Structures are given as structure tokens and as C-alpha cells.
Amino acid sequence: MLGRPDGARLYWETSGNPTGRPALYLHGGPGGGLGRGGYRRRFDPDRHLIVGLDQRGCGRSIPWAIDGALDANTTPALIDDLEALREHLAIDAWLIHGVSWGCTLALAYALAHPGRVTALVLTAVTTGGRDEIDWITESVGAVFPEAWHRLAASVPPGTRVIDHYARLLRDPDAAVRRDAADAWDDWESTHISLDPAWQPGPRHSSARERENFAALVTHYWAHDCFLAEPLIDRAGELAQIPGVLIHGRRDISGPAITPWRLHRAWPGSRLEIIEDEGHGGNREMELTTRAIDAFAH
Known part of the structure; x- marks a missing residue:
């Protein structure tokens, strides 16, 4: 260490x-x-x-x-x-x-x-x-509209998806953070699903791993x-x-x-x-x- x-x-x-x-x-x-x-x-x-x-x-x-x-x-x-x-x-x-x-x-x-x-x-x-971040969180939803609708359903009008989830993953309510991490994991496992080696299922097996990963990704992407x-x-x-x-x-x-x-x-x-x-x-x-x-x- x-x-x-x-x-x-x-x-x-x-x-x-x-x-x-x-x-x-x-x-x-x-x-x-x-x-x-x-x-x-x-x-x-x-x-x-x-x-x-x-x-x-x-x-x-x-x-x-x-x-x-x-x-x-x-x-x-x-x-x-x-x-x-x-x-x-x-x-x-x-x-x-x-x-x-x-x-x-x-x-x-x-x-x-x-x-x-x-x-x-x-x-x-x-x-x-910024163009890569907007693609993977917004534009690629044109390819996966069902999954993107689930991801973006709670996002206020005029707010970037990435900014919304970065805030949710800092919420003091553990249930809010857990639900946001689960939604983010679902989106992550969807937008890689055209890869020939893709396997269905959550990207991270434990709730704590899902939350930590989602918190880090959204933190970085929200800050370019x-x-x-x-x-x-x-x-x-x-x-x-x-x-x-x-x-x-x-x-x-x-x-x-x-x-x-x-x-x-x-x-x-x-x-x-x-x-x-x-x-x-x-x-x-x-x-x-x-x-x-x-x-x-």
C-alpha cells in the first residue's frame, strides 16, 4: 500500500x-x-x-x-x-x-x-x-431507446443525464443512492450489449460495488x-x-x-x-x- x-x-x-x-x-x-x-x-x-x-x-x-x-x-x-x-x-x-x-x-x-x-x-x-460523455449518456439512447427511457425517466427537463445521476449518487438517502446505482449499472450493461463477447446480467455483483463504480463514473463525467x-x-x-x-x-x-x-x-x-x-x-x-x-x- x-x-x-x-x-x-x-x-x-x-x-x-x-x-x-x-x-x-x-x-x-x-x-x-x-x-x-x-x-x-x-x-x-x-x-x-x-x-x-x-x-x-x-x-x-x-x-x-x-x-x-x-x-x-x-x-x-x-x-x-x-x-x-x-x-x-x-x-x-x-x-x-x-x-x-x-x-x-x-x-x-x-x-x-x-x-x-x-x-x-x-x-x-x-x-x-465532452462529446464522448454526451454520446455514451445521451445520444446512444437512439440505439437503445427502451433502456435510455428507463435511465432518463426521472431527469428534469433541461438537465443532462450525467449531472442528474452525479447528484443522485451523492444524495444523503441511501435508498436514493442505491436505486441510482442500480439504474446506472443497468445502463452500463445495455450500451455494451452489442459487443460479441457480451454477457447478460449486472456489471457489478454487489450493491456496494455498483454504488462505488457509479459514483466515480458520474463524478468524473459530470466534471468533464x-x-x-x-x-x-x-x-x-x-x-x-x-x-x-x-x-x-x-x-x-x-x-x-x-x-x-x-x-x-x-x-x-x-x-x-x-x-x-x-x-x-x-x-x-x-x-x-x-x-x-x-x-x-
């Missing part, structure tokens, strides 16, 4: 070769956590020192966001957490692999500390832009991911950092326009579109592994 000045304690782990090339994995969400550690399969353990952490407020890091720690959870705070971990592990620079929200955090970190990043491998690409300006507008600053962008054509939650725009703005990046996959399929992970391996040779 890595202690932070504000009292947060971050769970981190390393595996692979202690003298290998450092590589950091950034999970999705915000609030997804490392889970059972399957991310390690994408790294050659003989070549890499593999680093993972549960981002603040989730997973095995404490306190959880819903335990009074939501306001301290921002993108700048996460970037500072990553720098503190890098310094704690005495790593000069690392390759960063992010998935979904982890792509946004990886990009924000690389822009803040370009000298500490050797390469970026981004899968199921997001950049945290705490980004001072769109990351794509700054992508040209990444010209000295090689990157691979891997994305599924059938990712309805995050259309391919996002990695395409990022690739066009980022000299030195390469874009791979997988025609028959959605938000992080098996083929995408195979290409992710190949890209990471290529940077290690």
Missing part, C-alpha cells in the same frame, strides 16, 4: 522480471479496479517489470470513493498518484498500457510527464471529451474528467512518444471516431481497427500483447 498525503492508501503490485522494462497498466472505469489480475497476460514476464495499481477510491485502495473520499478523486490527483508510485519504485520511465478510461488517464499522465513515458499502448480508446482542455487538442505534444491505438469497430459505447481523431492529431501513433469486436475483445487484446512485445524488443 502506498500512503498519500491526504490519507488515501493505494494498492499496488508488481510481477514479472524485477530488472525488466517497466510497464504500467491502467484499468478502466473510473473505478474498475485491477480485478483478478488478467491484465498481466498481456506482458511478457521475462521482459517486463509489470506494475498495476487500483486507482484511488476503488479496488483494494482505501478509502473507497463512497466512504467520504469522492471530492479528492480527480484526474490531477490520479496523475500525482502515478508519479508517487513511479518514484517509490525507483522507475525512471515506463511503458503505459491503458484500457477504456485507462487510456484517458494514460494520455493525461503522458502530457503532464512526457519524459517518464517510453510508449503508450491504448485499447478501447477514450479521451474523456477534470481536464482543463480536450486531450485530442494537445495530442501533437505526444509526437516524441510512440503509441498504438487498438479499437473495435463495433464499440457502440465509444465509436471509432475517437481513436481516429486522436491518431490523426498524434504524429508517431498507429491505429488498429478490429472490424468484428466491440469494447475490448479477444482480438484487441491479442494485438495489444503484440504491440507491447514489439516495444520490448
Whole structure:
């Protein structure tokens, strides 16, 4: 556990070769956590020192966001957490692999500390832009009108869905928070349902996990991911950092326009579109592994 000045304690782990090339994995969400550690399969353990952490407020890091720690959870705070971990592990620079929200955090970190990043491998690409947030919470309802009607039924006229749910998930009434988290989980499990690997059912099995995840996601999205300006507008600053962008054509939650725009703005990046996959399929992970391996040779 890595202690932070504000009292947060971050769970981190390393595996692979202690003298290998450092590589950091950034999970999705915000609030997804490392889970059972399957991310390690994408790294050659003989070549890499593999680093993972549960981002603040989730997973095995404490306190959880819903335990009074939501306001301290921002993108700048996460970037500072990553720098503190890098310094704690005495790593000069690392390759960063992010998935979904982890792509946004990886990009924000690389822009803040370009000298500490050797390469970026981004899968199921997001950049945290307002257009992406409005798509996944509003516009994609045109594809799933039944589910979106359930989600938006209680939203006052003229209010963004994301702002409404961010408020509900801070309500002092536990029942209100629980119902909002359940509704959010239902929406999350719907808008990924066109993925060929989709499985029906709730995204998070426990009510507490549902509430924590929903609170973090809506907190970040309601604040435009705490980004001072769109990351794509700054992508040209990444010209000295090689990157691979891997994305599924059938990712309805995050259309391919996002990695395409990022690739066009980022000299030195390469874009791979997988025609028959959605938000992080098996083929995408195979290409992710190949890209990471290529940077290690």
C-alpha cells in the first residue's frame, strides 16, 4: 500500500522480471479496479517489470470513493498518484498500457510527464471529451431507446443525464443512492450489449460495488474528467512518444471516431481497427500483447 498525503492508501503490485522494462497498466472505469489480475497476460514476464495499481477510491485502495473520499478523486490527483508510485519504485520511465478510461488517464499522465513515458499502448480508446460523455449518456439512447427511457425517466427537463445521476449518487438517502446505482449499472450493461463477447446480467455483483463504480463514473463525467482542455487538442505534444491505438469497430459505447481523431492529431501513433469486436475483445487484446512485445524488443 502506498500512503498519500491526504490519507488515501493505494494498492499496488508488481510481477514479472524485477530488472525488466517497466510497464504500467491502467484499468478502466473510473473505478474498475485491477480485478483478478488478467491484465498481466498481456506482458511478457521475462521482459517486463509489470506494475498495476487500483486507482484511488476503488479496488483494494482505501478509502473507497463512497466512504467520504469522492471530492479528492480527480484526474490531477490520479496523475500525482502515478508519479508517487513511479518514484517509490525507483522507475525512471515506463511503458503505459491503458484500457477504456485507462487510456484517458494514460494520455493525461503522458502530457503532464512526457519524459517518464517510453510508449503508450491504448485499447478501447477514450479521451474523456465532452462529446464522448454526451454520446455514451445521451445520444446512444437512439440505439437503445427502451433502456435510455428507463435511465432518463426521472431527469428534469433541461438537465443532462450525467449531472442528474452525479447528484443522485451523492444524495444523503441511501435508498436514493442505491436505486441510482442500480439504474446506472443497468445502463452500463445495455450500451455494451452489442459487443460479441457480451454477457447478460449486472456489471457489478454487489450493491456496494455498483454504488462505488457509479459514483466515480458520474463524478468524473459530470466534471468533464477534470481536464482543463480536450486531450485530442494537445495530442501533437505526444509526437516524441510512440503509441498504438487498438479499437473495435463495433464499440457502440465509444465509436471509432475517437481513436481516429486522436491518431490523426498524434504524429508517431498507429491505429488498429478490429472490424468484428466491440469494447475490448479477444482480438484487441491479442494485438495489444503484440504491440507491447514489439516495444520490448
